[in-house]
Amino acid sequence: MARILITSAIPYINGIKHLGNLVGSQLPADLYARYMRQRGHEVMFICATDEHGTPAELAATKAGKPVEEFCAEMHAVQSEIADGFRLSFDHFGRSSSVQNHSLTQYFAGKLADNGFIQEISEKQVYSNADGRFLPDRYIEGTCPNCGYDKARGDQCENCTKQLDPTDLIDPRSAVSGSTDLEVRETKHLYLRQSQLKDRLDDWINSQEGWPVLTTSIAKKWLHDGDGLRDRGITRDLNWGVPVKRGTDEWPGMEGKVFYVWFDAPIEYIAGTAEWAEAKGLDDTAWRRWWRTDEGADDVRYVQFMGKDNVPFHTLSFPATIMGSGEPWKLVDYIKSFNYLNYDGGQFSTSQGRGVFMDQALSILPADYWRWWLLSHAPENSDAEFTWENFQSSVNKDLADVLGNLVSRVTKFCRSKFGEVVPEGGAWAEREAALIATLTAKTRAYEGFMDAMEVRKAAAELRSIWVAGNEYLQEAAPWSAFKTDPELAAAQIRLALNLIRVYAVLSRPFIPDASAAMLAAMGTEDDSWPDDMTAALSVLPAGHAFAVPEVLFAKITDEQREEWQERFSGTRD
């Protein structure tokens, strides 16, 4: 048994996430966590909401709520939707937790002690009307690069150029619209990533088998232009983790907070501490996952995220860990994803374009989405969600292949033998051939799941389902029954057992259908089919089962057209 720590990129708090966010981080992480638990490993699966930063404050202002209240409500909403998608977090924390406050301050203190923090005086825009500095998105103006007149202080959405607030032409406050602005000197802390560049480079080079997407992005940031740059890790804001040096005040930093990208990844650790607190456990319970000197040396740590998060996870967060000079766990494997696009364009939270997680669940159960998203995960390139593809994949894979097998076998058995596993007869060559095929495919499936090859794992699982259908097609127990009812009984006994095996193998992808299949088979035996022959004999002759409700209904053309229409515009 191994110990596996799994984190998903933490979703930002400003709104409900879309299907792209889901498939680029939380969902594949859940797939892996579920699989590893099923294989008997000890798993810690942590996610949280990312709650600091100017977009959270601005979203709260727009909603007319204090930011604390807005974040608490949105956390509850995201948490409920995550449950709806059956995301099996051990803990879904909050980056605004007290644990994250103290750990973030702790790491900053250690980094400062080790000389990796620099205090820099810089010029920031101050709004006289608002009585505050205007960092990042708090300021808007005309882009010096393309002339777009709604560029934000951190980036121009039109030409994507990264900006500093002082770069903007004709700047105005995003809070009040005031143009009564001035530039003031203010002091900020910088993380001296450049000092850790060689260590980071060696560490990345020593990793074997990381996705090219992960290493190529890291290398680009390490080496392009002047190489890895130092980054400001504080802001003149009220909402966030107050700047402290460990537990001490930080002279000159009063009233400032850490910047969101500094505290967000530390929440992976803090989220584990939140888990321990929620379970009534002491600090050793979470530290054994994170401190290699306190029991974490045998932990394998895997992170899941979309490509835009890769620089922070390959460079900034490891720089925080390395720079602390303490034996905190570094990530062992980073599974990164390209983007899922929506019907000829991009998913966009700010523009409300695409299908959002709450909307998805309002039209179909989680398993339909889980299956489509995972089997089309944007692994090697961007992928595209289209309603036609969704309809045809769901109908073919889930309804025609898996659902149909379950329904045919259980209904046929009920009509000829009753609702019990039939007795009599024996397996012959055809069954031996099926067992050999299933054994080989199951080993291949395990290999893909272990390697987090999500699409290949889905394809292998589908082919495991198809093998069962092909067997039934050829064995045709409905014909055999007329001439050799004993043989038909043996075949149906195998097929009912196959339903249990499919429930077990399919659970990481479609947990609800899997539970329904096990319940219909009247068993709680969810043991993994290490030995396929034994696995296909778990339900003995005479064991009672029930014909389940339709597992997967087909998506009709009318439904598809209606949804296509309903989700063609933008959400407000």
Ligand SMILES: Nc1ncnc2c1ncn2[C@@H]1O[C@H](COP(=O)(O)OP(=O)(O)OP(=O)(O)O)[C@@H](O)[C@H]1O
């Ligand atoms: N279209 C997409 N396809 C796949 N992953 C995505 C997509 N958009 C964002 N992600 C990933 O989703 C995760 C959560 O993202 P986050 O909540 O920070 O939103 P975001 O990156 O600001 O995206 P958006 O503004 O579109 O919601 C991150 O790991 C991010 O890389």
Ligand SMILES: [Zn+2]
């Ligand atoms: Zn621009």
